[in-house]
Amino acid sequence: NAGVMQNPRHLVRRRGQEARLRCSPMKGHSHVYWYRQLPEEGLKFMVYLQKENIIDESGMPKERFSAEFPKEGPSILRIQQVVRGDSAAYFCASSPPRAGPLYTQYFGPGTRLTVL
Amino acid sequence: GIQVEQSPPDLILQEGANSTLRCNFSDSVNNLQWFHQNPWGQLINLFYIPSGTKQNGRLSATTVATERYSLLYISSSQTTDSGVYFCAATYSGGGADGLTFGKGTHLIIQP
Numbered sequence: 001n002a003g004v005m006q007n008p009r010h011l012v013r014r015r016g017q018e019a020r021l022r023c024s025p026m027k028g029h030s031h032v033y034w035y036r037q038l039p040e041e042g043l044k045f046m047v048y049l050q051k052e053n054i055i056d057e058s059g060m061p062k063e064r065f066s067a068e069f070p071k072e073g074p075s076i077l078r079i080q081q082v083v084r085g086d087s088a089a090y091f092c093a094s095s096p097p098r099a100g101p102l103y104t105q106y107f108g109p110g111t112r113l114t115v116l
Numbered sequence: 117g118i119q120v121e122q123s124p125p126d127l128i129l130q131e132g133a134n135s136t137l138r139c140n141f142s143d144s145v146n147n148l149q150w151f152h153q154n155p156w157g158q159l160i161n162l163f164y165i166p167s168g169t170k171q172n173g174r175l176s177a178t179t180v181a182t183e184r185y186s187l188l189y190i191s192s193s194q195t196t197d198s199g200v201y202f203c204a205a206t207y208s209g210g211g212a213d214g215l216t217f218g219k220g221t222h223l224i225i226q227p
Binding site: 033035042043044045046047048055056058059089091093103104105106107109110112 | 147149151157158159161164202204213214215216217218219220
């Protein structure tokens with residue numbers, strides 16, 4: 001049973017370019033979460049999605065960042081006009097349909113974004 | 117939002133030693149997880165433990181939800197246990213569904 005898959009594993013962009021990060025959840029999982037790990041800030045929640053719906057985007061920067069989880073295909077985290085401060089590891093996690101409060105988030109290997 | 121604090125921030129031990137890592141959280145939780153981030157940056161699930169005690173090999177964890185803390189025990193440490201250990205939790209009162217992470221405990225096991 002494959003785990004959470006993320007690609008690319010490493011991504012290099014120049015300032016002003018767009019970055020697209022992909023996440024395929026574990027089989028049977030319908031909930032996706034994105035987190036960002038900045039060197040001095042630790043791991044921070046960004047957004048929580050279900051198929052075709054954004055449930056909680058309280059951790060998303062207000063500008064340049066967007067996320068989607070279409071009916072078919074992987075979840076996409078999109079960063080427009082990247083700046084050096086966007087350099088970080090971006091992790092995706094998935095969880096099965098909730099059964100009350102009991103759910104575990106399983107993390108992918110992450111995408112390391114470097115902005116030159 | 118919920119606050120998660122971990123201690124100690126750094127820990128250096130000899131191979132074979134035992135260790136206890138602590139996680140305090142500020143409010144009631146419906147999800148508490150322990151992770152190990154290895155030197156390659158991967159986050160490895162260790163335990164899902166909003167309450168009670170679990171064991172997996174040399175690792176075990178206990179969460180006392182009423183007192184708002186969780187402990188991770190590592191016995192007979194090996195060099196491969198080195199890395200950063202994170203505790204993360206979700207507030208049970210609703211609102212954000214994302215995990216709030218502590219700053220981690222950086223563990224170094226020396227041969």
